Amino acid sequence: MLPEHAPDQVESSWHPTADWQRLLRVALLGTQQSPDAVPAVPGLPTAPETDAAAREKQLLLTAGGLSLIRKAGYQPAPAPSATPEQLPAETQVPLGPSGGRLLHLLLEGQYxxxxPDFLTTLANHSRRVPSQLLVRLLDYVHSRPALHPLAAAVLGQRGAWLAAQHPNWQAVLATTGPAPHAATWETGTLRQRVRYLEALRRTNAEQAREQLAAVLPQEPAKNQASLLASLQEGLSAADAPLLEWYLVSKSKEVRQTVQPLVACLPDSALVGRVWQRAEPLIRLRKTLTATKLVVELPPDAWDKSWLADGVEQHDSRFQGDRATLLGQLLALLPPQRWANYWQLPPAAILNAAAATEWGALLFNGWAEATILHHASTWALALLTWWAELPRKHPFSLPLAGLAQQLSTDQLTKLVLPLLDSAPEFGPEVRWLPLLQLIPGPWSEPLTRRVVEALRQALNQPERLHRIHYAASQLLEHMARVVPATHYELCAQPLQPLLQDVPYLHNSLARLLNTLHFRQQLTDALHEAPA
Structure with a gap:
């Protein structure tokens, strides 16, 4: 039997997804045991709840009607949208004429x-995009998801209204608008469902976990991985049973999504199991004159039982069958656990590890663990060890990931002494890779010291052919991280060299022009509106 009204005629305030969930609860418990009423579907007759036989018939009738409506893809009608004239008053001041001109240049592809930084700064200064640039901004950011939250924060009331009118622009509001409706979980795209789950995790983590556990067995592996990754929002020990279940998934993508989450759980059982495997393999021996590490590889070959402990048969980060197993064990364990167990600081452990034949394996395993567990003390120790001079063949390390565990100030304090000890710029200097990982804004002493090293190097024409690539890479980085207020610090020593360094003329000019443009952007924040 069909409802009297077609799905597109059903009351707009009615949401079938919530009724479907309630209907499932009644059906699972039984019509006589469930305290819930059978949901009422618009257009279907209702029966008295006191009549057991009629209640069961009503359940079946409602199930058929709801199934048909859901298959038809019914979506609740949205609430009537306000017109621009009815919008609330703007709370942000629009950019002035100069600011609008500069933003137009950015949206045209210059700099x-x-x-991203300019949009963030606009929001921090309670400024918004001028109305005449809203369409251009929305067109520019709609295909760049990383910019969506930044743009949404500076659209103002009119811009938000405008974005809601166009299907291509509505995603811009997704991260700042109201939480997705429950119907999204049933009918939305994968991205919408993930966002719904993340929003629900913030308000009702248990319900989100139950809904996720119910649907995961029916999802393809790619969807499973994306949905499970949402558990990172508010990750807690209560998530452990669900995550542990998928450690042995048939899909490697799912397993690799779950492994770091389980390892980072408070009092993780996985970490305890991994420690039981790893601790006997690395022994500390102390003598009166030295501290040594004795390393053994796992005696057993890999089998499927290793999956439950987060260890794959092959891992591109490590070489060798059994070495791969030990490397993965190290990569999952919080590195500070070793320091606490041996009662040694990270620097002493690293020096002992470097003296073993398995130094590269130990260093890379601990580096991966440092990144996973955000261990800033170990990150500083690893980068300090890597940067020490002289060292002919240091082990390769994931420098970018390690640098992200430290603040700009910590990295600056690490690099400045290296600059002083080896001031001559060149592609081989140990401080250059670390310098290019220091995010902005740079401090004045760092800017001044780097500019001086560049000036001295560029004043030696016979060296330009050897250093021009490394110098151009550094100048590109400086254009992003040197504060605009340091323009004179850079321009005064470097501008006279523009005509003398043909290899680097473009890179030098781009640095100075970018700093000048950024200074104009900063000034525009304080300009009166048009």
């Missing part, structure tokens, strides 16, 4: 790296 594209500066747009």
């Amino acid at each position: 594209p790296d500066l747009l």
